[in-house]
Amino acid sequence: MRKKVAELAGVSEATVSRVLSGGGAVKEETARRVLEAAQQLNYVPSALAQRFALRKSGNLGVILPMLPKVNLFSTYYFSEVLSGIGMTAKQRGYDLLLLFREPHEPRDYANLFRTQKIDGCIIVGAQDTPSEREALAELKQGHYPFCLVNQRFEGEAYNSVDADQRTGSIDAVRHLVSQGCTRICFLNGPSEYSNSEDRLLGYRQALEEAGLSFLPERVLLGNYSRKSGYLQAKAVAALVREGRIDAVIAANDRMAIGLLQGLKELGIRVGEEIALIGCDDSDIVRMTDPPLTSIRVPFFEIGCEAASKLLDIVTNTEDAEAFAVKLPVKLIERASSSAEDAKKA
Amino acid sequence: MRKKVAELAGVSEATVSRVLSGGGAVKEETARRVLEAAQQLNYVPSALAQRFALRKSGNLGVILPMLPKVNLFSTYYFSEVLSGIGMTAKQRGYDLLLLFREPHEPRDYANLFRTQKIDGCIIVGAQDTPSEREALAELKQGHYPFCLVNQRFEGEAYNSVDADQRTGSIDAVRHLVSQGCTRICFLNGPSEYSNSEDRLLGYRQALEEAGLSFLPERVLLGNYSRKSGYLQAKAVAALVREGRIDAVIAANDRMAIGLLQGLKELGIRVGEEIALIGCDDSDIVRMTDPPLTSIRVPFFEIGCEAASKLLDIVTNTEDAEAFAVKLPVKLIERASSSAEDAKKA
DNA sequence: ATGAAAGCGCTAACAG
DNA sequence: CTGTTAGCGCTTTCAT
Numbered sequence: 106m107r108k109k110v111a112e113l114a115g116v117s118e119a120t121v122s123r124v125l126s127g128g129g130a131v132k133e134e135t136a137r138r139v140l141e142a143a144q145q146l147n148y149v150p151s152a153l154a155q156r157f158a159l160r161k162s163g164n165l166g167v168i169l170p171m172l173p174k175v176n177l178f179s180t181y182y183f184s185e186v187l188s189g190i191g192m193t194a195k196q197r198g199y200d201l202l203l204l205f206r207e208p209h210e211p212r213d214y215a216n217l218f219r220t221q222k223i224d225g226c227i228i229v230g231a232q233d234t235p236s237e238r239e240a241l242a243e244l245k246q247g248h249y250p251f252c253l254v255n256q257r258f259e260g261e262a263y264n265s266v267d268a269d270q271r272t273g274s275i276d277a278v279r280h281l282v283s284q285g286c287t288r289i290c291f292l293n294g295p296s297e298y299s300n301s302e303d304r305l306l307g308y309r310q311a312l313e314e315a316g317l318s319f320l321p322e323r324v325l326l327g328n329y330s331r332k333s334g335y336l337q338a339k340a341v342a343a344l345v346r347e348g349r350i351d352a353v354i355a356a357n358d359r360m361a362i363g364l365l366q367g368l369k370e371l372g373i374r375v376g377e378e379i380a381l382i383g384c385d386d387s388d389i390v391r392m393t394d395p396p397l398t399s400i401r402v403p404f405f406e407i408g409c410e411a412a413s414k415l416l417d418i419v420t421n422t423e424d425a426e427a428f429a430v431k432l433p434v435k436l437i438e439r440a441s442s443s444a445e446d447a448k449k450a
Numbered sequence: 451m452r453k454k455v456a457e458l459a460g461v462s463e464a465t466v467s468r469v470l471s472g473g474g475a476v477k478e479e480t481a482r483r484v485l486e487a488a489q490q491l492n493y494v495p496s497a498l499a500q501r502f503a504l505r506k507s508g509n510l511g512v513i514l515p516m517l518p519k520v521n522l523f524s525t526y527y528f529s530e531v532l533s534g535i536g537m538t539a540k541q542r543g544y545d546l547l548l549l550f551r552e553p554h555e556p557r558d559y560a561n562l563f564r565t566q567k568i569d570g571c572i573i574v575g576a577q578d579t580p581s582e583r584e585a586l587a588e589l590k591q592g593h594y595p596f597c598l599v600n601q602r603f604e605g606e607a608y609n610s611v612d613a614d615q616r617t618g619s620i621d622a623v624r625h626l627v628s629q630g631c632t633r634i635c636f637l638n639g640p641s642e643y644s645n646s647e648d649r650l651l652g653y654r655q656a657l658e659e660a661g662l663s664f665l666p667e668r669v670l671l672g673n674y675s676r677k678s679g680y681l682q683a684k685a686v687a688a689l690v691r692e693g694r695i696d697a698v699i700a701a702n703d704r705m706a707i708g709l710l711q712g713l714k715e716l717g718i719r720v721g722e723e724i725a726l727i728g729c730d731d732s733d734i735v736r737m738t739d740p741p742l743t744s745i746r747v748p749f750f751e752i753g754c755e756a757a758s759k760l761l762d763i764v765t766n767t768e769d770a771e772a773f774a775v776k777l778p779v780k781l782i783e784r785a786s787s788s789a790e791d792a793k794k795a
Numbered sequence: 796a797t798g799a800a801a802g803c804g805c806t807a808a809c810a811g
Numbered sequence: 812c813t814g815t816t817a818g819c820g821c822t823t824t825c826a827t
Contacts, residue, residue, distance in 0.1 A: 477796060
């Protein structure tokens with residue numbers, strides 16, 4: 106095939122290669138003839154062979170947890186991040202290799218590089234567990250380029266792109282305080298996710314700044330699922346009735362929505378008796394009643410940034426800069442956080 | 451590397467290859483030595499080189515529309531389908547190559563095969579447009595294995611996996627009729643999607659079976675977005691007030707939810723003055739007020755089935771059976787379709 | 796059962 | 812500028 110193109114154009118196969126992969130210098134006239142011949146014979150070089158010869162897969166790996174039916178992560182989150190990664194990878198000529206990780210499967214990320222399936226990888230939904238740390242350490246040691254998304258590992262300077270969750274919590278608290286709330290509750294997610302800790306940190310800091318005291322009884326725990334939020338409704342309702350809290354910040358929208366439903370069933374009016382703020386500003390917050398105030402996180406941009414920075418490293422070969430990007434978040438006010446009655450109380 | 455393994459095991463490189471890729475017959479003792487040597491040297495064969503030698507990419511391509519901010523498709527839909535495909539591909543030793551298609555980019559699917567990036571591909575979110583038909587015809591003509599998901603092309607016998615949307619509509623109508631509804635409205639999506647037509651067909655058929663007449667004024671059109679459902683609220687409200695309809699079936703959940711919100715704003719009580727049924731049973735229908743009756747579509751299973759059947763063809767080389775699978779759907783009853791008042795009226 | 800050697804389709808020196 | 816040639820790391824006849 107390639108040979109026939111060479112013949113038709115009256116050149117050697119090497120020249121065909123040079124023309125079609127933009128490499129070496131070729132006379133314009135020659136290039137034109139080759140291009141024509143290729144067109145005529147409907148020939149395109151095999152990416153597989155090219156990549157083999159170059160010893161580069163041309164693939165950007167994206168590792169994500171297999172989303173089971175009841176997933177802790179929202180489909181919104183993954184769709185946005187993935188779209189951002191995909192768009193960027195495409196622009197830079199990389200293909201996306203999707204790697205689903207079953208929950209309890211060994212995390213042998215390094216093998217993806219050894220087998221030359223990928224040239225770099227982005228890890229989404231990583232957790233701070235021993236096995237994860239081990240897998241990442243192996244990547245680091247092998248000098249395999251990788252990047253974490255929305256996860257930080259204390260004590261390790263891994264490449265990462267994250268949202269400024271801490272400031273998000275601070276904004277949320279300030280907003281509530283400006284609404285007159287003084288007894289703010291925080292419904293957090295599991296500590297395996299650094300975001301959980303970041304959000305809590307922001308919450309505490311903002312309380313302090315506002316001269317409010319931090320009370321352990323005002324910190325609740327869920328697992329980021331809607332159900333876990335729903336299950337906390339009883340506890341929250343009790344606190345509300347006893348006048349011990351006048352607002353809740355949930356660490357993600359799913360829990361906030363579960364909580365909202367639970368409170369509704371218990372006769373507590375969100376947005377009146379109590380203010381509620383979610384986090385992520387996912388597509389569902391506009392569909393609840395009342396609409397949910399939430400912290401918008403630029404997931405799409407996070408994906409773009411992660412892919413972009415990582416591919417810089419993958420391609421630059423040399424001056425590979427490590428990075429730890431933090432993108433700003435933004436509080437989107439809606440009806441759930443007005444808490445008019447609470448203010449008056 | 452491979453050479454060192456061969457040395458360490460005291461065999462030739464060919465034997466190393468035979469052992470590590472399970473090919474030819476090797477004495478057990480020899481195999482053990484090779485495996486040990488490989489382990490010791492931390493050697494794994496390069497998938498890139500293997501695939502090149504075998505002239506197979508080992509990749510299953512998944513083509514999906516780039517999800518823009520305001521997407522017609524729900525993230526739920528893609529997540530489920532993709533997870534199903536991913537799980538199945540993984541089980542069968544294939545990697546997933548994700549291919550985002552920008553809306554107005556030329557659809558050169560065949561090139562993915564020519565460049566040997568993929569061995570087969572699944573097309574998600576295809577539309578019945580001339581350019582799409584052209585791209586698919588080229589695939590067909592090149593004997594490139596592919597499979598459509600949730601889309602049918604009239605007059606072409608392409609491999610496909612779909613839900614039985616028609617029966618879904620029939621079930622929905624029957625359910626409404628059993629609730630006492632007799633003036634059922636249908637909010638459909640664009641005709642580029644064969645599912646739209648299928649659902650409408652079922653609607654008409656069920657009306658006929660129930661002895662109800664089909665009225666054009668009872669067929670509304672949206673574009674599957676929440677907004678398009680929202681925008682139809684005024685028209686629907688008017689019909690309700692004039693007593694000309696007592697139920698609405700929306701062709702997907704997003705439109706149903708938009709409609710629900712719009713009706714709520716107009717003071718129409720869904721589940722009382724009018725019954726409402728959505729389609730897809732996506733994760734959001736449990737979060738609305740009232741919860742939405744919806745037609746559950748097994749998206750995950752659709753993904754599994756598509757990947758499984760397609761890979762059968764990709765691997766079998768010979769007795770490649772064409773297929774057109776239709777998976778059953780199931781009506782999930784919730785509060786939005788009780789329409790008690792309408793029944794009495 | 797194993798080794799030797801050819802070749803997959805392309806890139807990349809190296810000559811000319 | 813262009814042709815020649817030697818690999819890239821693996822699979823696979825073909826011998827032995």
